[in-house]
Amino acid sequence: MESTLVKLSEVPSASTVLLRRVADADGDEMARFDSHGFWPGTEITVIRRAPFGDPIHVRLRGIDLALRLEEAGCLWVEIAPEDEG
Amino acid sequence: MTRRLALVGRQNSGKTSALMHLTGSSQHPVNFPGSSVERAEASAVIDGEEVIWVDLPGLSSIAATSPDEDVTVSYLRSGEADALVVIIDACKLSVELRLLRELASLGVPLVLGITKEDVAEELGLSLDLPALSNALGVPVTSLNGRTGEGAEALGRLAFNSATTLPAGEWTPDSLASMVAHHQEGASAKTRTERLDAVLLHPVWGLPLFILLLLGIFESLFLLADPLVGLIEQALEIAGDWASSAVAPGALQSLIVDGLIAGVGSILVFLPQIVILVAFIAIMESTGYMARAAFLLDRPLSKVGLSGRSFIPMFTSFACAVPGILGTRMIADERARLATIVTAPLMSCSARLPVYVLLIGAFFPARWAGLILFGLYALGVVTAALVAWLLRRRVLAGGRGSLMMELPSYQSPNWRVIGGQVLASSTAFVRMAGTAIFAASMLIWLLSYYPRPAVIHEAHEAQRRAVATASERPEEAVAAIDALEASAYLEQSWLASIGKAVQPVFGLAGFDWRTSVGILAAFPARELIVPTLGILYSVGDVDPGDYEPDSLDGEVHQDGLRAAIRSARRPDGTPAFGPGVALALMIFFALCSQCAGTLAAIRRETNSWRWPAFTFAYMTALAWLAAVATYQISLVAGLT
Secondary structure (H helix, E strand, O other), X not given: OOOOEEEHHXXXXXXXXXXXXXXXXXXXXXXXXXXXXXXXXXXXXXXXXOOOOOOEEEEEOOEEEEEOHHHHOOEEEEEOHHHOO | OOEEEEEEEOOOOOHHHHHHHHHOOOOOOOOOOOOOOOOEEEEEEEOOEEEEEEEOOOOOOOOOOOHHHHHHHHHHHHOOOOEEEEEEEHHHHHHHHHHHHHHHOOOOOEEEEEEOHHHHHHOOEEEOHHHHHHHHOOOEEEOOOOOOOOHHHHHHHHHHHOEOOOOOOOOHHHHHHXXXXXXXXXXXXXXXXXXXXXXXXXXXXXXXXXXXXXXXXXXXXXXXXXXXXXXXXXXXXXXXXXXXXXXXXXXXXXXHHHHHHHHHHXXXXXXXXXXXXXXXXXXXXXXXXXHHHHHHHHHHHHOOOOHHHHHHHHHOOOOHHHHHHHHHHOOOHHHHHHHHHHHHHOOOOOOHHHHHHHHHHHOOHHHHHHHHHHHHHHHHHHHHHHHHHHHHOOOOOOOOOOOEEOOOOOOOOHHHHHHHHHHHHHHHHHHHHHHHHHHHHHHHHHHHOOOOHHHHHHHHHHHHHHHHHOOOHHHHHHHHHHHHHHHHHHOOHHHHHHHHHHHHHHOOOOOHHHHHHXXXXXXXXXXXXXXXXXHOOOOOOOHHHOOHHHHOXXXXXXXHHHHHHHOEOOOOOEOOOHHHHHHHHXXXXXXXXXXXXXXXXXXXXXXXXXXXXXXXXXXXXXXXXXXXXXXXXXXXXXX
């Protein structure tokens, strides 16, 4: 049974999650997510938030990226069981 | 036919350093930092044959989503490249391989250059290059971007052994996990993580950034000063030489007043531009620039811009032209347009001489810093308001996007920085030699003609009179020469135009001479300083005389400042006062007075609509603000 999915924008800092699907993105956005390695199954670590809470600093596939919360809201992720709580 | 080898790779993969090493130090095919947006070409010799290296803007996908990526994709599709060197960052193998797969669909022979293996090693990652080459079926070699080790081999491989990528049974993930080996236990924090913990700190990150900016501005003025002195001396020598080598008359005036005063007054800004570009290049080269964009994205998004707008905006403090080119990194077209039309509001280095001239003439030294800061802040605040309005009306919509890589920190690569500084100063000098040259010639022509003989005869008579009567005939003759110059000017075509438009500027307190200065300054704003110099009959005045340091300490008593302080209107009231000076400075802070900027906007937006809009809104705002300032100063009794 698949655990509940949350948006990456709601994931607290310093936690690692698995990307399950990309939703609500237009063609250009889809292409950008794809070219930056946001493929289903990818492990993503949320490192920190910027001083005003947005954007967030994430790491995936050896790349550090700044993502706006609006962008991160398109990414549905699964919080790995050992990281919960 | 000379073969063309193109370098392709994702942003931050190390292409710029690779190109430096592949072409040798004599080449400077680099873009302005933060705006690697044009393809650059450089030649080199491999195995005794000449080849041309082509550097293309960073690409994350051939389904390009930003204008700089479009440049790369259309070049790749044009078929001009005989072979590709795909630069691959060892730390990001899976994503790099995805791009490689896309590039293979173009059918161009290629080789792979693997960079940053040393960084990967720190992360406990090692790559099996022979296995990678075997699995892909194309040559693979490593390249150390820092030392250049492997560059020669990579060049030779690209020249001799580039191969079309065969369709293989691999996915980026499967191949990456096959050839990349993780070592256990290498989990210590990297240098980048330690630095980010401080520089991106939720509380200290922003104050540190602001401190850094203040430090840059402070040293901008400190470091530029001696260099400006050198350029001024060179211009003076050139002017003296031209005056003595060419007989007085139209040709001498064309060279001294038109060419040297016009183009020369621009060259004086070169040191500041060089220093600011060097700072920007260092920020870019170390990886801090992306962090600045990360810290500022939220406040910038409030006015409809993006963190990526910071780089072009910051560059525009030196010069809006490279700033506008740098907006190509902004993928969201509407945010990009808003950045383009507001970047010229940043107080560029050409506004500085006007500020310094007028602050020094009408305000006490202790206020100088505050007023100067106020003028810079006025530009920033106005830009924020204009961007906000635009994004709510004309350019509304679009989802905010940032998705920007935060590259690992690196110590600055001085060769790359040197190349960038050289390239942007060359571009600046070239602009001074073409656009500014043409504008200076036109202004000179309008201010020099017509030349009725009556004026000459009248002043010649006076000169003969003082030559015998005066105790110090040379000074007296010089004074009459100046009067003659101003008499000619008073009836020149430029003056006729100035008097015609004076009613418009009269509301801001400007007399006809200042109005002429403003007109003369439309092609390039700094032209007002030499124009005022001629109009207030003190001979040649160089804007470079008004460097920030002349505001310090004692009041700098000199020709132009004294002349504008004592200048009168026909009715005997002073032509200038603090109110008029403030109105004029605010006019300059906001007005669109730069042909180069408008040309850059035309080029970047591919339409006349946006340069026309920029010119109209900035000029209208400048006029309104100047009129308001002057009228308020009248009420407040500042004049």
